[in-house]
Amino acid sequence: MKVRIYSASFGSGHHQANEALGDALQARDPRVRARHTDYLTHLSGFERGVILGFYLGWLRYAPGIYRWYYRFTDRPSEPQLIKDGYRWLGRGSMQRELLQDVPDLAVSSYPTPAAVTGWVRDQYRLKYLNVLVVTDYRIHEHWVRQEADLVLVPTEEARGQMIARGIPEGRVRVTGIPINARYAALIGTATDPGARAALRQRHGLDPHLPLLLVSGGGQGTYRSLNVLLGELGMLGRPVQVLVLAGAKRPGRTQLGGATIHWLGFTTDFPELLAASDLVVGKAGGLTVAEATTLGVPMVIYDPIPGQEEHNAEYLERGGAAVWARTRTTLRPALLRALDPDERARMSAGAFALSVPDAADRAARVILEATAQRAQATAGTQATADTQATRPTDPAPSRDTD
Template sequence: MSGAERRGEEVPPEARPPSSALHSALMISASFGGGHHQASSAVAQALAERVRLRLAQVDAVEMLTPAERALIVGVYGFWLRHLPAAYHAFYRWTDQPSEPRIVTSSFEWLGIGGLRRELLAQRPELVVSTFPTSVALADTVRRREGLHFLNALVLTDYRVHHHWARPQADLLLLPTESTRREMLGWGMAPERLAVTGLPVSLEVERLSRLGRLERRREMLAALGWDEDPPEPLILLSGGSGVYGAFMEILEVLGNLGERVRVLVVAGPCPPGVQQLGGAAVHHLGYRADFAALLAGVDLLVGKAGGMTVAETTALGVPLVVYRPIPGQEEHNAEYLLEHGAALWPRSPHELRRAVLTLLDPQARARTAAAARALGCPDAARQVAGELLTRLGWEA
């Protein structure tokens, strides 16, 4: 998303279609991983293609006070790095109707000062959240200040945890029919539910329409490589942040017994090439063209965040899930496994065997086809269309 959009300025004329009315929207995401931001930006892109729009995007984490941020972000990061079992226990404890009121009530006040200022400054007609607590907070401000906007929530996982079942949302945009049934099970009104797919960027949608050779050429051009290497290309995700299995995966990839090339984006090592056993590991640093790399590789190895699942299925890229975050990512992995779109090894030995399985062209083709069958490359446009219909905006 552009700087103008983040500041709440009008989208430049060359980036939007002609229309008689200028509308306003506030996108709320959260910097717990990158998936919430990416989904938010994808919806913003799709909306801006359809209507004249003044867009602002905010991070729910930045709305917190310094003390709140230190506590919530600090505890979350500590759990994932050092005590994943504690995070899993919290996930299960809060995923029930009897969840303590002390937890659910916090959704109505944590960060309320920052979001209140943003909503009063922007006075949007549409608020789209990609993080569950934000939609509840926006509703609290709306009621207290007498504001009027459509309060929408985009689910960015493939199972509905109790926190996503937010009665404060006017519209819940869901990735699958199974999540719609789960929302109904939590008591959400059916008229507030719409199955759209999990929104991926318009760039991922474009790449999904290309053939295998075209994608490969774009990937090679992005890497600056003159020739397509003979070795299989494996992309390693989750290199940054709190992914504790990163070095374990690299060690396994270096001991496959055959030569591979591994692309690492935003990993802990400085940019350069490292030979690790039979693996030539290309540490690429941060890359804005991650989608082009993903579309061109043979295989992705890493976690199972909602956006990772959405992008790999949109592009039909086989995924080997390894040590996903307990709770939501495990459910995402189960969704892929159930449909034959991924493998989920549980040990280094099983990881080696899973990677070798998907390096076989026939097995890889079967898994890629299963992934592609689950994909929804145009989900961002589906979300935008649903929002425009509910708002009655002309497109």
């Protein structure tokens, strides 16, 4: 079973969700041969430069403009040029790839490749199932792609939003956001103080000091990193802080009462998250899914406008996070979340929102839909074959004069 899986490297979240889903598909069906592709590699140099340049530039220097764009396009009446653009960005390269090696299944964790794969499938009358995996906790208009045969969403609330925006009810399934199986295996460690202390010692961390993990995004564009670290250094109590994105080189520095460990890229993120008391910073969809699985509360500060603000609201409503909306409220929010009783309450809220087996749920739903589509296609073909080979009735005889 040939599976083509498309991510988009605007951040690391889409890729991580797809890796988890690909593993789950292969675990459920050994016939699966998954090929992962970054959709951005199909864009021309000009397209990639413009899209990434505007996106990253807005986030770093002009978040207000990005918030305006997010809201402007979050409506059915958005300009048709923008809607149609999702069908042609990178189309030429993706079309060649799909026609050269036609898959049985196409999965996308970003709206644009789902639009393109759907267009190619319909244009050339191909048979593959086109699946869209939503990695945010609220449905923006750009996620509403009629080209998708199956749309997987994180919550019942998101399912209702997707249906309200026009996707047929039967196409929308709730599975959660796919995450690596390592997180589910670490749940016991994350809830056992002794195991968490041992995990910290294994990674060279103090087992007794509070451990805070900074969520800064895979692109290292978190513009409030220095502000956040400054507040952590002035908490009035010693803490240790893990910084992955934005770390220029590994090392350790001291900033007031905060011992900052600059880690850069690491494959140990699941264990480090399980060992942490809090996640602080942004609220990306994958980070939210991973933190809730391990019951780690979040203190959110300066999330990406639009999607991450809605993720923050979702966590706050569920009692799993505190959203510090201003710098003056950041320090009180951090101290509040570090209080043992408050942390325990927030941790329980996080667990209540978690879907540890989301990848397996998504794989099961996708494989069931793929099998149903194959059966329907086979049935249609059999009917066509029968009609083509059925002997024609002789022409009725006529009396002759």
